[in-house]
Amino acid sequence: MLLIDVARVSEEVSRTSSRLGKIGHLAELLGRVRSEEAELAIAYLYGELPQRQIGVGWRSLQDLPAPRQIATMTLTRVNDLFDEIKRQGGAGSQAARKALVGELFGGLTQQEQAFLIRLLSGELRQGALEGAMIEAVAKASGAPSAEVRRALTLRGWLPAVGAAALAGGVEALRGFHVEVGRPVAPMLAQSAPSMAAALAKVGEPAALEWKIDGIRVQAHRAGETVAAFTRTLDDITAQVPELVEAVRALPYDDLILDGEVIALRADGRPEPFQVTASRVASRVDVAKMRAKTPLSVFFFDALRVAGRDLLDLTDTERHDALRAAVPDNLLIPRLTTGDVPEAEAFFAEVVRRGHEGVVVKSPKTPYAAGRRGAGWIKVKPRHTLDLVVLAVEWGHGRREGRLSNLHLGARAPETGGFVMLGKTFKGLTDELLAWQTERFLALADGPTDGWTVKVRPEQVVEVAFDAVQTSSRYPGGMALRFARVLRYREDKRAEEADTVETVRSLMF
DNA sequence: TTCCGACAGTGGGGTCGCAAT
DNA sequence: ATTGCGACCCCACTATCGGAA
Numbered sequence: 001m002l003l004i005d006v007a008r009v010s011e012e013v014s015r016t017s018s019r020l021g022k023i024g025h026l027a028e029l030l031g032r033v034r035s036e037e038a039e040l041a042i043a044y045l046y047g048e049l050p051q052r053q054i055g056v057g058w059r060s061l062q063d064l065p066a067p068r069q070i071a072t073m074t075l076t077r078v079n080d081l082f083d084e085i086k087r088q089g090g091a092g093s094q095a096a097r098k099a100l101v102g103e104l105f106g107g108l109t110q111q112e113q114a115f116l117i118r119l120l121s122g123e124l125r126q127g128a129l130e131g132a133m134i135e136a137v138a139k140a141s142g143a144p145s146a147e148v149r150r151a152l153t154l155r156g157w158l159p160a161v162g163a164a165a166l167a168g169g170v171e172a173l174r175g176f177h178v179e180v181g182r183p184v185a186p187m188l189a190q191s192a193p194s195m196a197a198a199l200a201k202v203g204e205p206a207a208l209e210w211k212i213d214g215i216r217v218q219a220h221r222a223g224e225t226v227a228a229f230t231r232t233l234d235d236i237t238a239q240v241p242e243l244v245e246a247v248r249a250l251p252y253d254d255l256i257l258d259g260e261v262i263a264l265r266a267d268g269r270p271e272p273f274q275v276t277a278s279r280v281a282s283r284v285d286v287a288k289m290r291a292k293t294p295l296s297v298f299f300f301d302a303l304r305v306a307g308r309d310l311l312d313l314t315d316t317e318r319h320d321a322l323r324a325a326v327p328d329n330l331l332i333p334r335l336t337t338g339d340v341p342e343a344e345a346f347f348a349e350v351v352r353r354g355h356e357g358v359v360v361k362s363p364k365t366p367y368a369a370g371r372r373g374a375g376w377i378k379v380k381p382r383h384t385l386d387l388v389v390l391a392v393e394w395g396h397g398r399r400e401g402r403l404s405n406l407h408l409g410a411r412a413p414e415t416g417g418f419v420m421l422g423k424t425f426k427g428l429t430d431e432l433l434a435w436q437t438e439r440f441l442a443l444a445d446g447p448t449d450g451w452t453v454k455v456r457p458e459q460v461v462e463v464a465f466d467a468v469q470t471s472s473r474y475p476g477g478m479a480l481r482f483a484r485v486l487r488y489r490e491d492k493r494a495e496e497a498d499t500v501e502t503v504r505s506l507m508f
Numbered sequence: 509t510t511c512c513g514a515c516a517g518t519g520g521g522g523t524c525g526c527a528a529t
Numbered sequence: 530a531t532t533g534c535g536a537c538c539c540c541a542c543t544a545t546c547g548g549a550a
Contacts, residue, residue, distance in 0.1 A: 019515085019546050057535050094527060094534095123517090127545090131515050191541080215538065232537070274522060277538050281524045374513080397517065398544085405519070425519050426542050466540085469521075479521060484541055 001037045003078055003108070004071035005029065006044050007115035013045075014126040022128040026136035030166060038166050039159040040075040046133040047124040050079065050159065054086040056101060058121045064113060065106035073107050078116075125397055133158060141165035143173055151176040153311070153369035156183055156233055178309045180222040180254060183229035185370030187258075187301075189359055189378040195343045198360040198377040204338025206360045207315060208346050209300055211378055212332070213273045213356040214262030215280045217297070219247045221255040239280050241290060243297045252325050254307040259299035259332070269354040272469060272508070273481075300332040300359075303367060315375065316363040336363065351381050354508070356466075382464050383506060385410070385480075385498045386489055388418050389459045392440045393452050395425070395433075403437040403453060404428070408463060408483065410476070410500045418457050419476040419500050426484035427464075436488075460489040460497050468507045476500055478507055 009029045013022045026045055033041045043050055081104045088097045105113055118124050134152065138145035143165050151161045151173040164172040178184065192198040199206055216231045217240065226244045228237045237244060240261055247255065263271040263279050270276075271293070279293045302310055302322035310318045323331065335346050347358045357380035365375030387408040395404030405425040409418030428436070443455040464486050471479035 017545085053536060055535065059534060089526090091527075125517075127516065129516065213539080230538075234537075273539065277523055281522095281538070283524075372514080395518075397519095399518065423520060424541090426540095428518095429543065464541090471521075473521075481521065482540055483520070 001033050001041060001075050002071055003073045003075060003112050003115070006041055006075065007112045010045060010115055010118075010124070010126050011111070013128050013132075017127075019128075019132065022126075022132050023135045023139060026128065026133060027139035030136055030140035030162070033166075035163065035167050037075045038163040040079055042133060042137070042159040042162040044075070044078075044119060046129050046158065047119060047122065048159070049082060049119070051082050051086045054082050054120075055088070055097060056085060056120050060098065060101055061117050061120060064117075065102050067108060067110040067113050068106070069109065071109045071112060073112060077107075078104070130158060133162070137162040137165050141169055143170045147173045149370075153185055154178055154182075156185055178256070178304060178311070180220050180256060180304065181225070181227055183218050183220070183233040184256065184303055184311070185233070186216060186218060186231055187368050187370070187376060188372040189376035190372055190374060192360070192377045192379055193382075195347050195358065195360070195379055196340050198358075198379050199338065199340060199343055201374060201377055202360050202362045205336055205363070206338065206343075207319070207334055207336045207363055208343055209332050209334045209359045209361065210350050210355050211357040211359045211380070212260050212262050212298065213270060214260040214276045217243060217259055217261050218303075219243055219255070219257045219259065219297075219299075221247050221250070221253060223253050224248060236280060239283055239286060240295060240297070241286060242295045246297050246330060250325055252306045254304065255325065256302070256304035257299045257322070257326070258301035258303060259297055259330075261295045261297045263293050264296050274469060297330060298332045299326050299330055300334070301367065302326075311367045311369065313366060314364050315361050315366075318367065347379060356380055380466060382466070384462055384464050384486060385503065386460050386492055386496070387421065387463050388457045388494045388497045389440065389455060389461055390418055390420055390457055391452050391454045392436070393423075399425075399433065401437075402433045403440050404433065406436075406461065406485070407452075408461070408480070409457065410503050411494070411497045412500050418494075418497075420474050421476060421503060422471075422474065422479045422483055424463060424480075424483040424485060428485055432485070432488075458494050460492040460494060462486040462489050468503055470507070476503070478503060 009025055012025045016022050085097055085100045134148050135145050138148045147170055148165060152158050154176045155161050192201055218229045220227045226247045228240050228243050230236055243261055263276040265271055279289055282289045302318050304310060305321045305325045310321055337343055350358055357378060360377045362375045368375055387410055389406050390409040391407040392403040393405040395402045405423050407420055407423055409420045412419050440455050443458060444453050445456045446454045463483050465480040466482040468478050469481050
């Protein structure tokens, strides 16, 4: 199959607003792809590469050769070039990589180039990704989408599942099973603004668990072999020897457990997320890092114990199996209750201990792998500040032509100025986007680089955030984590905004 | 007919490792 | 030695479609 066929379908999908329409276009292409190229077609059409990454990002996609008129590039040839690009390494590799990227793009038409740029920069922006592709595979293969989802849960790579479905239908999908050593897409949590809201969503009684601010890890053990995978299924076994040792010491040798690794201080309180992230990301001298910043591991779910798959069991049943396999000191603290005051006391205690919040779990739900199911609801405390908008950036995509991303500043009374604490684009409705575009154009002040519009510091905005963290990027040495807009404060003047000192007092 | 679950999009700060400067 | 880039860790929130109620 030619790349142009895929690029054309992608464009068609972009133009179609109906979700069923998008699925139809995708399925139509899957219906005519040769089986050897099915995996490639599926991957490219939902924004993935079989290579996962090839070391080419937005910067490497500048200054591309002129397009050709005639489309001749096949999917197989694209894949071969991706392989070659990925293999480049060592001194001079950037030049070699650039040459290969040039060779690839020099063989493409305008439309194909545009498609590959979007694919490689991770922004397909066609309104259809994995969810739509699952349905398209189901439609093209004649298999129920639930079967496709199930196989995907167990295999973790949709192109492989899709190719199997297209070749062998439901029968082939049923051939996928849990394999120790191959990660399962982890279940994710929705969020709620309060414990009461979370309990109401779940329906009481619920299991409450500490939410600790570390790195999600899925641990596998087959015999004496242990492996650890992140949320995106990357193998980080080498970076977490503490986990490997802990799992190897368990009394079962055929296991898949779900948990979190985190760096704790000597007094048991959590280190800031940055410390845990630094430790887990370090690959060069793990032993040295470990001596300085040891990791603790805590488990909260079990997908397989003693060779028995637990995915379809209820939360309660899985937790019983977990407790049988893991000693108490490796378990995330948990309380089952339907009582709101009791739940709120639990929440307050978790926060008092310095942890991130609570996950409220429905006792009856199975492990909804890869989904943000209603079975898990996270609740976190929320801080707010009244800050001043210092500048605004033009938006992309559906926000094109709107001023979108706000630069936020706290008041610095001693200088009479403002200190930037970060940016946010979250929490804005279309109505608010329209309003702020007009408002900030009216406040525009000074030269613009065509991207960022500086404004007179007069507009106060109430911002919610999770924490203040140390920052080497911003002048105050601190930045907001997960900042989002709550509302504009038309009743407040900039001189009444929160100060840098107030923000500093919120750091831990 | 209305409601709500699932998805996709729009970007945020921080960290590491590597190659180029 | 420093800087830029790619990849990946954490992520919140809104709009939209279409099936559920």
